[in-house]
Amino acid sequence: MKRLIEICGKERVTAPELIPQEYLVDSVTGRQGEAYALVFPLSTEEVVELVVYAQLADLSIIPRGAGTGLTGATLPVSSELLIDFSLMNQILGFDKETLTLKVQPGVTLADIQAYVSQEGYFYPPDPGSKDATIGGTVATNAGGMRAVKYGVTRDYVRALEVVLLSGEVLPVGSITEKNSSGYDLKDLFIGSEGTLGIITEIQLKVIVPPVTSQSVLIAFDQLADVSKTVLAILSSHVEPTALELFEKEGMAYSEKDLGLKLPLDSGAAYLLLTVDGQDPKEIIARYQTAIRLAETHGGIDSLVLTAETAVQVWQLRGNIVAGIEAVSQQEPLDVVVPLNRMTETIDFMKALGQRYHLPTVCFGHAGDGNIHGCIMRQHLSAAEWEKRLSQLLSELYHFISDQQGLPSAEHGIGLLKKEYFLKEANPVYVKYLRQVKQVFDPDNRLNPTKLF
Amino acid sequence: MKRLIEICGKERVTAPELIPQEYLVDSVTGRQGEAYALVFPLSTEEVVELVVYAQLADLSIIPRGAGTGLTGATLPVSSELLIDFSLMNQILGFDKETLTLKVQPGVTLADIQAYVSQEGYFYPPDPGSKDATIGGTVATNAGGMRAVKYGVTRDYVRALEVVLLSGEVLPVGSITEKNSSGYDLKDLFIGSEGTLGIITEIQLKVIVPPVTSQSVLIAFDQLADVSKTVLAILSSHVEPTALELFEKEGMAYSEKDLGLKLPLDSGAAYLLLTVDGQDPKEIIARYQTAIRLAETHGGIDSLVLTAETAVQVWQLRGNIVAGIEAVSQQEPLDVVVPLNRMTETIDFMKALGQRYHLPTVCFGHAGDGNIHGCIMRQHLSAAEWEKRLSQLLSELYHFISDQQGLPSAEHGIGLLKKEYFLKEANPVYVKYLRQVKQVFDPDNRLNPTKLF
Numbered sequence: 001m002k003r004l005i006e007i008c009g010k011e012r013v014t015a016p017e018l019i020p021q022e023y024l025v026d027s028v029t030g031r032q033g034e035a036y037a038l039v040f041p042l043s044t045e046e047v048v049e050l051v052v053y054a055q056l057a058d059l060s061i062i063p064r065g066a067g068t069g070l071t072g073a074t075l076p077v078s079s080e081l082l083i084d085f086s087l088m089n090q091i092l093g094f095d096k097e098t099l100t101l102k103v104q105p106g107v108t109l110a111d112i113q114a115y116v117s118q119e120g121y122f123y124p125p126d127p128g129s130k131d132a133t134i135g136g137t138v139a140t141n142a143g144g145m146r147a148v149k150y151g152v153t154r155d156y157v158r159a160l161e162v163v164l165l166s167g168e169v170l171p172v173g174s175i176t177e178k179n180s181s182g183y184d185l186k187d188l189f190i191g192s193e194g195t196l197g198i199i200t201e202i203q204l205k206v207i208v209p210p211v212t213s214q215s216v217l218i219a220f221d222q223l224a225d226v227s228k229t230v231l232a233i234l235s236s237h238v239e240p241t242a243l244e245l246f247e248k249e250g251m252a253y254s255e256k257d258l259g260l261k262l263p264l265d266s267g268a269a270y271l272l273l274t275v276d277g278q279d280p281k282e283i284i285a286r287y288q289t290a291i292r293l294a295e296t297h298g299g300i301d302s303l304v305l306t307a308e309t310a311v312q313v314w315q316l317r318g319n320i321v322a323g324i325e326a327v328s329q330q331e332p333l334d335v336v337v338p339l340n341r342m343t344e345t346i347d348f349m350k351a352l353g354q355r356y357h358l359p360t361v362c363f364g365h366a367g368d369g370n371i372h373g374c375i376m377r378q379h380l381s382a383a384e385w386e387k388r389l390s391q392l393l394s395e396l397y398h399f400i401s402d403q404q405g406l407p408s409a410e411h412g413i414g415l416l417k418k419e420y421f422l423k424e425a426n427p428v429y430v431k432y433l434r435q436v437k438q439v440f441d442p443d444n445r446l447n448p449t450k451l452f
Numbered sequence: 453m454k455r456l457i458e459i460c461g462k463e464r465v466t467a468p469e470l471i472p473q474e475y476l477v478d479s480v481t482g483r484q485g486e487a488y489a490l491v492f493p494l495s496t497e498e499v500v501e502l503v504v505y506a507q508l509a510d511l512s513i514i515p516r517g518a519g520t521g522l523t524g525a526t527l528p529v530s531s532e533l534l535i536d537f538s539l540m541n542q543i544l545g546f547d548k549e550t551l552t553l554k555v556q557p558g559v560t561l562a563d564i565q566a567y568v569s570q571e572g573y574f575y576p577p578d579p580g581s582k583d584a585t586i587g588g589t590v591a592t593n594a595g596g597m598r599a600v601k602y603g604v605t606r607d608y609v610r611a612l613e614v615v616l617l618s619g620e621v622l623p624v625g626s627i628t629e630k631n632s633s634g635y636d637l638k639d640l641f642i643g644s645e646g647t648l649g650i651i652t653e654i655q656l657k658v659i660v661p662p663v664t665s666q667s668v669l670i671a672f673d674q675l676a677d678v679s680k681t682v683l684a685i686l687s688s689h690v691e692p693t694a695l696e697l698f699e700k701e702g703m704a705y706s707e708k709d710l711g712l713k714l715p716l717d718s719g720a721a722y723l724l725l726t727v728d729g730q731d732p733k734e735i736i737a738r739y740q741t742a743i744r745l746a747e748t749h750g751g752i753d754s755l756v757l758t759a760e761t762a763v764q765v766w767q768l769r770g771n772i773v774a775g776i777e778a779v780s781q782q783e784p785l786d787v788v789v790p791l792n793r794m795t796e797t798i799d800f801m802k803a804l805g806q807r808y809h810l811p812t813v814c815f816g817h818a819g820d821g822n823i824h825g826c827i828m829r830q831h832l833s834a835a836e837w838e839k840r841l842s843q844l845l846s847e848l849y850h851f852i853s854d855q856q857g858l859p860s861a862e863h864g865i866g867l868l869k870k871e872y873f874l875k876e877a878n879p880v881y882v883k884y885l886r887q888v889k890q891v892f893d894p895d896n897r898l899n900p901t902k903l904f
Contacts, residue, residue, distance in 0.1 A: 097683050097792035141632045152630060170880045176788040177820040178604060178861035180593045180643050181873060182903070183885050187639035191632050208689060231549050237660060237730045278689045282731045336628040340549035368629040409630035421633060428620045432891065433635050439887045451634070
């Protein structure tokens, strides 16, 4: 503790007994952890000193942002030193000529989006939690609603500065548009969940924003028809920005929670589509194509949303998880399957929920084959919930693997999906993950017990 | 040799004395190498057997495609076993629902583009040599003319099957659209120039093609004005597919070689722009914006190209290197700098050429900051050429590094740029490149002496 105070100053070091519960309790499972201390560095130099001290004092480290993750990846489980990046929250520079934004890892997504937008530009990745830090979204390779057109966080990271456990500062990537000069270590750190190195600076790519956008809500009687429509749209010239799928049943939780109603009453399943672009006429042609494709694949009704209704519908879509959590604890799923396996996957998830008497609500980023699901605990005892859930998840992740799918599209593996990830992943792949880890963190000090 | 024949059969093994010169002489430098043998495997299983044998026989290996690379990366320099993938040239499957094309590494780019196009889809990466194998373009992360809008090879690789030197078969990546399930090893192999593993199967992402496109040629008196126009276009809604920059001087070689003339006579520097999309009217608005931006940044003339003229102009652009090679041996450059450092970089390159009396022609993918250059040997003796060239390149790559640029955008480092890459790269970065290499190829058998 003395050395930590020397490095960061007294006011930026929190002793274990004073660490707030939000740092020590996992938001999903309620599991309780314990930490060695909590520190708030201000600079790369301080992070290097913390890392060097951790080596000397034989401590493990967990770097963390806003704690909005959904996999327990930042939960301390073995008296780790928690490094909170929320004070490293400076926007360091914006170069409009190279379209590059340089930030510290603790800047929130909301702050980045607001800053860039005010300057007339656009940072597309849009994960659910705008309170997330950019460092956290890089560590999980977060996705969000606009990925089908614009890609995920990985696609917008030009370069990183990473502090390694050796105390070395490793620059990876480049602010150039192309790079075939040495191995791509940058992409190794993106999505590595704080297990390979500590990200202390990020250079992001921004783009020119679309001029206008339009959302359309389409109703279907059957979920399978939504999937067929999605495939047809992805093989057309609609070029959707967002393609969200949800069911009436799941939406009801959100409607109740917000006291709002979806503006289409017919149907059992819905597709919420956005198109954006420069030319309003061209956009009309594109969403009309989408509506036509829906009609030929079982769509029963559609509504071109006004600006005001669009805000409400997107609010309803964004609130599904909160609506469910208002009535029950839940296990958040983030599976991803090939685009043509969505119907089977959702059907399987729902049948599995019925079999285990664990109601399962499915929705997702249909344009990416990324299905979120909430498995609801309801009134079950902790023991019964854990028993049933773990059996259900074993079956589920095995099925996902059989579909050539993966346990996580955008949340990461963390603590909660580790067991299932390791069970289903190719053993040669896992072997080399461990060996790569050895290169950068030979003593396993960085977020140990997570990912594998 | 006996074991090689057991693995591949007699007709697919070439003894060293019978190996054609094209395998043993570097196309850029004319440097002569020597190989242990040349083999043509047909399957992953055969590649595994070859690798196991290489271990036993203490051989090094160079995997190679069509040999169209420009960095000496496939030149055998220490009696390596050459594995030629040209017979592993099958298209294994095309899934229109997931927009995934599965191929063997020896399929040529031309064959992939033709196949996909015939099916109504589009594989955007478009490096200069269409004879290149897809495996080669993955190994170098090749780019090409359309990268400014569509990205590079990396952006279209969903998954790889890689044979490691241990004989293990490692699957990396996924055919899902998103993936946050473990470290991104796929991107480590892309651009690794055959030094980490041997790619035996590739799954590519294809997209829906644009409906129509239009090219425009714009003339300028000064190169600096081209760069300013490029920056303005990239911050606008023009959304160019291609943004090629060249000078009258360099184009003259191509014109003479082809017996064609550029359809604009005024100006000293040119921007060749393509826009594509779905709606012809919207495309007109976009290229007109580009022309207006050029006019306000020093453009002196412009021509909207007819389909026929466009073919000729693109042919002229694509033939610059051949036009130069018709009169002199040349060193091909592939530097990349931040978008706003292009003018300074080209000015420096040309001044350097004058100082060393080595005429230097510059052109490039201006939308990516990727400047190709041809340094011409002319009548110089081999000794004098090598001496001047090596001094020039030392200065050049040091300058590029000062601009936060890199020695290679899309060709790779190989043998020819290794010295300069190692001199300018961050030493911590190079240290970890070597350690990552150790993980996958601890005995340094795979394309040794290349990259670092």
